[in-house]
Amino acid sequence: MAKRYNPNKCKINRNYSISEIALLYDVHKNTVKTWLRRGLKRIDNQRPYIILGRDLKQFIKDLRGINKRPCELGEIYCMRCRTPRKPEQGTTTFDTETTRYGRIKASCNVCNSAMNRYFRLSDLEVLQRHFAVILPLQQKRIG
Numbered sequence: 001m002a003k004r005y006n007p008n009k010c011k012i013n014r015n016y017s018i019s020e021i022a023l024l025y026d027v028h029k030n031t032v033k034t035w036l037r038r039g040l041k042r043i044d045n046q047r048p049y050i051i052l053g054r055d056l057k058q059f060i061k062d063l064r065g066i067n068k069r070p071c072e073l074g075e076i077y078c079m080r081c082r083t084p085r086k087p088e089q090g091t092t093t094f095d096t097e098t099t100r101y102g103r104i105k106a107s108c109n110v111c112n113s114a115m116n117r118y119f120r121l122s123d124l125e126v127l128q129r130h131f132a133v134i135l136p137l138q139q140k141r142i143g
């Protein structure tokens with residue numbers, strides 16, 4: 001489960017060191033270093049690194065946005081792209097997993113990785129309208 005960080009914890013008019021950010025968000029210093037690699041801006045390459053409060057705040061907001069971003073109708077979360085993607089046309093299939101749940105399988109239209117999404121069978125009709133669907137035989141009998 002991804003942690004939820006509060007962007008309002010940091011002050012935009014302050015500067016922060018890696019240790020201060022680690023303390024503020026109760027994370028390990030290595031987590032902050034990972035954030036730097038993932039796009040958190042620092043003012044320059046001089047150690048100790050200094051991060052502007054307003055950059056930190058924006059980064060935390062973005063981080064939450066990424067974790068929170070839901071799939072639109074017709075999208076499936078791609079693990080490789082780490083974002084919701086539309087399936088490549090003609091790759092989407094619906095399978096039944098249990099009497100109540102099914103699974104959509106498709107390929108990402110950007111990186112071509114396999115994508116999966118579970119859904120309630122009661123939502124099947126709505127979902128089918130949003131995906132270009134090839135029904136497997138098994139599914140046709142339920143319909």
Ligand SMILES: [Zn+2]
Binds near residue numbers: 079085
């Ligand atoms: Zn992808």
